[in-house]
Amino acid sequence: MEFTLLGGVHARHGQHTVTVAGAQLRAVLAMFLLEPNQVVPLERLQRAVWDETPPARARNAIQGLIKRLRQWLPDPTARLETAGAGYLLRIDPNRIDLYRFRELTRSGREHATRDDDAAAALFGQALALWRGPALADTGSPWLLESVAPGLDAERLATLHDRIAADLRLNRHRELVAELTRLIGEHPTYEPFVSQLMIAHYRSGDPAHALEVYRRAAHHLAEDTGLDPSPDLRALQQTILRHDPVEHLAPTIPAPTTATPARPVAGFVPQPRPPAAIPPDERAAVSGAPQQLPPAPACFVGRADQLAVVTAALDTAGEAAGVPICVLYGTGGIGKTWLALHWAHQHTDDYPDGQLFVDLQGFAPATAPMPQETALRGFLDALGVDSRQVPPDLDARAGRFRSLVAGRRMLIVLDNARDAAQVERLLPGSPSCAVIVTSRDRLTGLITTRGARPLPVAALDPPESRALLSIRLGRRRLAAEPEAVSDLVACCGGFPLALSIVAGRAQAHQDFPLTSLVGDLRDREALMGVLDDDEPAGSLPAVLSWSVTALAEDHVRLFDLLGSAPGPDIGLEAAAALSGLPLNEAAKALRSLERVSLLDRGSAGRYHLQDLVRLYAAGHAANAVPEHQLQAGLRRLADFYTHTALAGDRLLSPTRPTIPTSAPTPGLLLPTLADKDAANSWFRAEHRCLLATQQLAAKLGWATTAWELTWALNTFHFLGGHLHDDLVACETGLAAADQGTDPSVRALARCLLGNAHARLGRYPEAKDYFTQALAVAEAAGDRSSQAYTHHLISWMYGQQDRDRDALDHATSAMRLFDDLGEEAGLATALNQVGWYLAKLGNYGLARERCERALALHRHHRNPGGIGVTLDSLGFIAHHTSDLTTAQARYREALDQYEGLGHSYYQADTLDRLGRTCLAAGRTAEAHSAWEQALRLYRSQGRVADAERVSRQIADQR
Numbered sequence: 001m002e003f004t005l006l007g008g009v010h011a012r013h014g015q016h017t018v019t020v021a022g023a024q025l026r027a028v029l030a031m032f033l034l035e036p037n038q039v040v041p042l043e044r045l046q047r048a049v050w051d052e053t054p055p056a057r058a059r060n061a062i063q064g065l066i067k068r069l070r071q072w073l074p075d076p077t078a079r080l081e082t083a084g085a086g087y088l089l090r091i092d093p094n095r096i097d098l099y100r101f102r103e104l105t106r107s108g109r110e111h112a113t114r115d116d117d118a119a120a121a122l123f124g125q126a127l128a129l130w131r132g133p134a135l136a137d138t139g140s141p142w143l144l145e146s147v148a149p150g151l152d153a154e155r156l157a158t159l160h161d162r163i164a165a166d167l168r169l170n171r172h173r174e175l176v177a178e179l180t181r182l183i184g185e186h187p188t189y190e191p192f193v194s195q196l197m198i199a200h201y202r203s204g205d206p207a208h209a210l211e212v213y214r215r216a217a218h219h220l221a222e223d224t225g226l227d228p229s230p231d232l233r234a235l236q237q238t239i240l241r242h243d244p245v246e247h248l249a250p251t252i253p254a255p256t257t258a259t260p261a262r263p264v265a266g267f268v269p270q271p272r273p274p275a276a277i278p279p280d281e282r283a284a285v286s287g288a289p290q291q292l293p294p295a296p297a298c299f300v301g302r303a304d305q306l307a308v309v310t311a312a313l314d315t316a317g318e319a320a321g322v323p324i325c326v327l328y329g330t331g332g333i334g335k336t337w338l339a340l341h342w343a344h345q346h347t348d349d350y351p352d353g354q355l356f357v358d359l360q361g362f363a364p365a366t367a368p369m370p371q372e373t374a375l376r377g378f379l380d381a382l383g384v385d386s387r388q389v390p391p392d393l394d395a396r397a398g399r400f401r402s403l404v405a406g407r408r409m410l411i412v413l414d415n416a417r418d419a420a421q422v423e424r425l426l427p428g429s430p431s432c433a434v435i436v437t438s439r440d441r442l443t444g445l446i447t448t449r450g451a452r453p454l455p456v457a458a459l460d461p462p463e464s465r466a467l468l469s470i471r472l473g474r475r476r477l478a479a480e481p482e483a484v485s486d487l488v489a490c491c492g493g494f495p496l497a498l499s500i501v502a503g504r505a506q507a508h509q510d511f512p513l514t515s516l517v518g519d520l521r522d523r524e525a526l527m528g529v530l531d532d533d534e535p536a537g538s539l540p541a542v543l544s545w546s547v548t549a550l551a552e553d554h555v556r557l558f559d560l561l562g563s564a565p566g567p568d569i570g571l572e573a574a575a576a577l578s579g580l581p582l583n584e585a586a587k588a589l590r591s592l593e594r595v596s597l598l599d600r601g602s603a604g605r606y607h608l609q610d611l612v613r614l615y616a617a618g619h620a621a622n623a624v625p626e627h628q629l630q631a632g633l634r635r636l637a638d639f640y641t642h643t644a645l646a647g648d649r650l651l652s653p654t655r656p657t658i659p660t661s662a663p664t665p666g667l668l669l670p671t672l673a674d675k676d677a678a679n680s681w682f683r684a685e686h687r688c689l690l691a692t693q694q695l696a697a698k699l700g701w702a703t704t705a706w707e708l709t710w711a712l713n714t715f716h717f718l719g720g721h722l723h724d725d726l727v728a729c730e731t732g733l734a735a736a737d738q739g740t741d742p743s744v745r746a747l748a749r750c751l752l753g754n755a756h757a758r759l760g761r762y763p764e765a766k767d768y769f770t771q772a773l774a775v776a777e778a779a780g781d782r783s784s785q786a787y788t789h790h791l792i793s794w795m796y797g798q799q800d801r802d803r804d805a806l807d808h809a810t811s812a813m814r815l816f817d818d819l820g821e822e823a824g825l826a827t828a829l830n831q832v833g834w835y836l837a838k839l840g841n842y843g844l845a846r847e848r849c850e851r852a853l854a855l856h857r858h859h860r861n862p863g864g865i866g867v868t869l870d871s872l873g874f875i876a877h878h879t880s881d882l883t884t885a886q887a888r889y890r891e892a893l894d895q896y897e898g899l900g901h902s903y904y905q906a907d908t909l910d911r912l913g914r915t916c917l918a919a920g921r922t923a924e925a926h927s928a929w930e931q932a933l934r935l936y937r938s939q940g941r942v943a944d945a946e947r948v949s950r951q952i953a954d955q956r
Contacts, residue, residue, distance in 0.1 A: 005097060028065050032088070048140050112164070127162065187215070188216070358414045358567070375397060375425065405427070461493075468498060560577050647672050709733075712724075729754075746775040753771075757794070816828050882915055
C-alpha cells in the first residue's frame with residue numbers, strides 16, 4: 001500500500017486508488033504523511049483543519065477524526081499511535097510519494113555532472129510522481145498556504161536540475177518550448193530565465209536570448225521592484241559579447257534543498273535542522289506569541305550599537321530589575337530597524353515569545369496609542385479571552401505583568417511618545433527584557449528604571465555605501481564612484497532617505513546617479529521645520545524628488561494618504577480615497593511601495609512612515625485643491641461607515657436598524673459574506689474606523705460620526721473593546737446633539753449609558769439612561785424606550801438587583817410587544833423569564849421563556865436560542881424536572897458551539913454539572929465541571945474556576 005500527497009491525498013493498492021472520504025480527514029492524514037514517525041501535536045492538527053479559528057470542542061472533533069482515520073487505514077503496517085500531547089503514524093517513508101520524490105532527487109544530484117544521462121532519468125522519475133497540485137483536496141487554508149508552496153518549490157528545484165542536466169547533454173533545441181512555457185508560468189524565476197537564454201544562445205539565436213532577459217527584467221521591476229541578479233546580468237553581458245556559454249550551464253543552480261515560501265515545522269527532508277520550526281509556526285505549536293514584524297532586509301553596520309543592546313539586555317533573569325534599553329534618535333534614523341534586527345538575531349534567547357507594539361507616539365495624523373489599547377493587544381497575544389480583559393487600566397497592567405512573570409520574553413515598544421506612555425507596559429519580572437524606541441530620550445525611564453540609553457546616530461559613509469550596494473549592486477556603484485559619494489553625503493546617513501534613493505534608482509536602470517545628485521542639490525527642503533531633532537535638507541529633497549517622478553494618479557493618491565485617518569490603509573479603502581478603480585489603486589500602491597514611499601505589511605496593509613506621511617500632507621496642501629481633498633476624505637469616510645454598518649448587521653442580525661445616509665454615488669463597497677468575514681474586517685480596520693470617527697467629528701460630519709458609533713457598538717461588545725466604545729459613544733452623543741432627531745439623541749444617550757455600565761460605572765450609566773428615557777418619552781419614541789429599558793434591566797442584573805431588573809425587563813417586553821418588534825420581544829421575554837426564575841416564580845418564568853424560544857427560532861437567532869434554552873434548563877432544575885433540565889442545557893451547548901460563545905458555554909456546563917449531580921449522575925457531573933473548569937481558567941475567571949474546583953473536590 002502506497003500513500004500520495006503530490007496530486008491529492010489518498011492511498012494506492014496496485015492500480016487501485018483508495019479514497020479518503022472528507023476534506024478534514026484528508027487534512028489530518030496529510031499532516032501524518034508529511035511527518036512520518038514523528039509526533040504531530042494536537043494543536044497543529046487543529047491548525048490544519050480549522051486554521052486559526054477552531055471550534056470550542058476542537059479537541060473532541062480531532063479525536064473523532066483520529067478514530068475515523070484508524071478505522072479507514074487499510075494497511076496494518078501503517079499504524080496510528082497516541083504519543084504524549086499528539087499522535088504519530090508508524091510507516092515506512094518510502095511508501096509515501098513525497099519521500100520517494102525526495103530520494104530520487106537526491107540520487108539525481110549525486111549523479112549530476114559525472115553521469116548526466118542517469119541524473120536526467122532520475123529527475124524525470126521524481127517529477128513523474130507529481131499528478132497535480134500538492135494537498136489540493138485537503139481544503140485546508142493552512143496546508144495550502146503554508147506547506148504546499150514549499151512542496152512546489154521542491155518540484156521547481158528538481159525540474160531545474162533536470163533541465164540543467166539536459167543542457168549539459170546538448171539538448172538545448174528540445175528545451176526551448178518547455179522553458180518558454182515554464183517562464184510563462186513563472187516569469188520572475190531566474191533559474192528558468194537563465195536556462196532559456198542559454199538554450200536560445202546555443203541554438204544560434206542570441207536575439208531571442210536577449211529578449212528573454214529584457215522581458216524578465218521588466219517583470220522583476222513591475223512585480224518585485226528588483227533588478228535581475230548579478231549572475232543573470234553577467235549572462236546577458238556574455239551573450240552581448242558573443243562569448244561561449246558552455247561553462248554557464250550550471251551557474252545558477254537550484255538549491256540542494258528547496259526552501260518553502262513559508263517554511264513549516266518538520267516539512268523538510270530528515271534529518272531536520274534545529275531551526276526547522278520558524279517563528280510563526282513555533283507560536284502555533286508552543287503558544288508563545290511571535291509578534292515581531294519581519295526583520296529589515298537591508299540592515300547594515302551598527303555593530304557597536306548592536307553590542308550595546310546585547311550588553312544592556314544580557315542580564316535578563318539575573319539582575320534585580322527589568323533590563324531595558326532605550327533607542328532614541330530623530331525620525332527616520334533607523335531606530336526600529338536596529339531594534340528589529342537585534343530582536344530577530346536573539347529570538348532563541350526568548351523562548352517564551354516576543355511582543356511588539358507601535359505606540360504611534362510621533363505619528364502626525366494619529367494620537368499616541370492609549371496604554372489600554374497596547375495592553376489589550378498584549379493580552380490578546382497571550383491568549384486572554386476578550387471577555388476577561390480587565391476594563392480598568394491598572395488592573396489590565398497587573399494582569400499583563402502576572403502573565404509574563406517568570407517567562408523569558410522580549411518586549412519591543414516602538415515609537416513611544418514619552419516615559420509615561422510606556423510605564424504600564426513594562427513587565428515586573430527580570431526574566432523579561434524590553435527595547436523602547438523613541439525620538440524622546442525618555443529620561444524618566446533612565447532615572448527611575450535604570451534603563452540603558454543608546455543614541456541612534458546616522459550611518460557613517462561606509463555603512464551608507466554598503467546599504468546602497470545591497471540595493472543597487474556593486475557594479476553600478478563602481479561605475480559612478482563620485483556620484484555615490486555625493487548621494488551618501490546628501491542623504492546624511494538616514495536609512496529612510498538612502499532607501500528612497502535606491503528605490504528610485506532601481507526603478508530606472510538607465511537613470512545616471514549624477515542626475516539624482518543634481519536633483520537633490522537643486523531642491524530646498526519642502527517640509528519646513530519638522531521637529532528640532534529632524535534634518536532640514538536632504539530627506540525632504542529626496543521625498544519631493546521621488547514624488548515628482550510618479551504618474552499623476554499615483555501622486556494624487558500619495559497626497560491623499562497623508563491626510564487619511566488611521567495608522568494604515570487597505571487596498572479597497574485606498575481605492576475609495578483616490579476614486580480610482582481597484583486595479584488602478586493597486587498599481588498606484590505598488591508604485592509608491594517600489595520607491596519606498598510606503599511599506600506593505602504582512603497582512604497586505606499599507607503604512608506611511610511618519611516623516612513621509614507628514615511630507616505627503618504638506619505636499620497635498622500645496623498641490624491638491626481643498627475641494628478635492630475633502631471629496632477624497634468624504635469617499636473614504638463613506639467607505640468605512642457603510643461597510644461597518646453592513647458588518648454590524650451580520651454580527652447582530654436581530655438588532656434594531658437606524659436610518660442612515662446614502663454613500664457617495666459610485667462608491668464601491670466590499671461584500672462581507674458572513675459573520676466571520678465581518679469580524680475579520682472590523683479587526684483589520686478598527687483603528688482606522690475610530691480615527692475616521694474623530695476626523696468626521698472634527699470636520700463637522702455629524703451624521704457620519706453618529707453612524708460609526710452605532711456601527712462599531714456590537715463589535716466593541718463582542719470583542720471587549722470597552723474603553724474604545726466609551727470614547728466612540730461620547731463622540732456619537734456630541735454628534736447626535738448637533739441634529740434635531742430626538743430618536744437619535746435618545747439612542748446616543750442609551751449607548752453611552754450602556755458603555756458606562758459595561759465598565760461598572762453604574763451612577764454614570766443610570767444618568768445617561770435616565771436622559772435617554774426622558775428624550776424618548778418626550779418624542780413619543782416607544783422603540784427607543786423599549787431598547788433603553790432592556791439595557792437598564794441588564795445593568796441592574798449585573799448589580800444583583802433582580803426586582804429592579806425585572807421591572808425594566810417587563811417594561812421593555814410590553815413596549816416591544818405593542819410595537820410588533822418580535823426580535824426585541826424575544827430577547828425581553830427571556831430577560832423577564834430569567835429574573836422571574838431567580839425570584840422563584842418558575843411557572844410564569846417558563847411561559848415567558850418558551851414564548852421567547854419560539855420567537856428566536858422563528859427568526860433563526862442561534863445566540864438567542866442558546867441563552868433561552870439555558871434559562872429553561874435553570875427553571876427545570878429548580879422545579880425538580882432534572883431530565884428536562886439536562887436536555888435543555890445540552891441543547892444550549894450545541895447552539896453555543898456553533899457560535900464560539902465559550903463564555904456562556906462555561907456557565908451552562910457548570911449548571912449542567914449541578915443538575916447531573918442532583919440526578920445521581922456523578923461521573924457526568926464531573927465531566928461537565930472539568931470542561932467548565934478548563935474554560936473558566938482559559939478565560940481568566942478566577943473566582944468561577946475556584947468555585948468549580950471546590951465542587952469537584954467535594955464530590956471525590
